[in-house]
Amino acid sequence: MAKRNYRPLGSVKALQKTMGRYYAITNYHRYWGKLLRRPLAWVTSGAPVELLRAFNIHSAYPEQYAAIYSARKSTVALCEIAEAAGYSQDLCSYARSNIGGVLRPDLAPLGGMPKPDLLVACNNICGTVLKWYEALARHFNIPLLVLDTPFLTAELTTQAKDYVLEQLYAMVADLEKITERQFNEKNLAKQMRLSAEITSLWKETRQYCKASPSPLNAPDLFIHMAPIVVLRGSQGGIDYYRKLKAEVQQRVEKAQGAVENERIRLVWDNIAIWPQLFTFYKMFAEKGACFVTDTYSGGWAVEQAPGTPMESLAATYTEVFLNRSPEFRANQLIDLIHEYKADGFVMHSNRSCKPYSLVQEVIRRKVMLETGVPGLMIEADMADPRSYAEEPVRNRVQAFLETFD
């Protein structure tokens, strides 16, 4: 393997162990699920997983598996299966590769995902998940629970919060039937506390990157976000982030940068380019450019909203940044640029992720105008390598980095 221009983290071993254990438990669910009366749910990344945990439901994330498929170069083969089955190439590559993996698990890394007992979709991240999960519900003939979070053009209104809260109570009734367990608000409160703890650890770890040089670069954030996504609220996840945080803190104390000779500090916007995770960010690292923070993995570092556990769930999951106005997102980016003393930002116009990408040009102009730092737009896809044109991308990146000379 070619020399990477950044410092590897020792915590990678602990990460592999933590995630390896999660995959093993998940993929062998068929051996223990029925026995322990713990159904397996496939859930969207923005689903209120604390509520599911309160019902002892084990969750698996098609989006997260799709990222693994992509990093392991299986996305094209899986997408082609879905496309041959009639799914449009314009559809999200996570959806296509997930559906491809359902139809042909033999082509999917990890043998595909274990068969679910129920599906939980929340449209706070996008509208695609609704139709995607409906297709899955028909295929597996299992229940689909949907949480509809209204798009916030400004702040969360009481009506919107009540609307989501009412659905959460309906979801509780459904989950009581499905799991044959009684809802216990104390149990939910406990899950929320654990979730808040892991979120704080992730947030504090990220904030160390305000140091110069930054102890972490974007690929570190993207790799080490896996437990906050799938193990939110678990003790294993908390233990892992304690280790990571300690290592990152040490780096700051020793003034060790993730990138050698950090010269340019950048902020990243949008999902990672998984199939090019190292080659893409290497172009920046080679020139001393480090991505000190990002809006994507930062989505899991947001503190819970106040209120009773149920109220907090309703507000927290409705207020996720992808469910908010371009103004909110522009301000979020502007704040990050100031807080992390960034010299510029890079936006990934992600062909798959419409809600993340469609408004980026408006945001880019506003942020450039208000901060005075340059912003680059790269066109690619989070998982499908067919949407990545290497030479044009290299050209843009080089021209962008030359503006700092």
Added chain:
Amino acid sequence: MQKYFVGVDIGSLTVKVVLLNDDLEILGTAMTRAGFSGRDVATRLKDQLLADSILTSHDVSATVATGYGRVSFPSDREVSEITCQAKGISHLFPSARTVIDIGGQDSKVIKLMPSGKVADFAMNDKCAAGTGRFLEVMASALEVEWQEIGRLASGSENPAQISSFCTVFAESEIISHVSSGAKKSDILAGVCDSVASRVASMTRRTGLEPDIVFTGGVAHNQGVVNALAKQLGYPLLVSREPVITAALGAAILARDIHK
């Protein structure tokens, strides 16, 4: 003793070389098709230019390479076309704030700071619509030499509508215009409008600020120049040799590096 600098632009379709002296005088320019090996073609052009000025490689103080083939060419530094184009244009047109460059497979818009540095840029992506290649394919479908497109399109009274951005689909649109009896000049004017509208929307994206300079091989095409000026609502400045402006910028950067 006089010093000499070389700028080499190995593009997707053509190779351009500029020889410059320390007083920023252009001693010679050369261009030809890139063919299979842009690197070999560029070496040949460079040697030829030097020989014409009775110089050898030893007389060259610095060389900068740009364009898609920049990495393959032995140089003191490889620089992106965007930086080179900005350098070349702000040298030729100090008042330029917006540069529109339409080349073989790229169309790009560069916004310049008053200092001539790059403030922002936009490029076409993974698609040959709005580029020289698009024009070439359409010209070939109409059996017209690409150099003639501008002259023929200027004679159009009723430009045809080419709605598809895709080069392949646009070509079949043209074939259906031909079979329905449309005039060649009208179809060509439609093709020029199509390129212009694609590039105009990209220009508006970076923010339109005069003076606007149009450069790259397609700037030779009066049909696109007219269509673009009309769509943007501003006159366009065009250099006498729009094809070599990035190579000129590379040569100037070679001089900067040397200092």
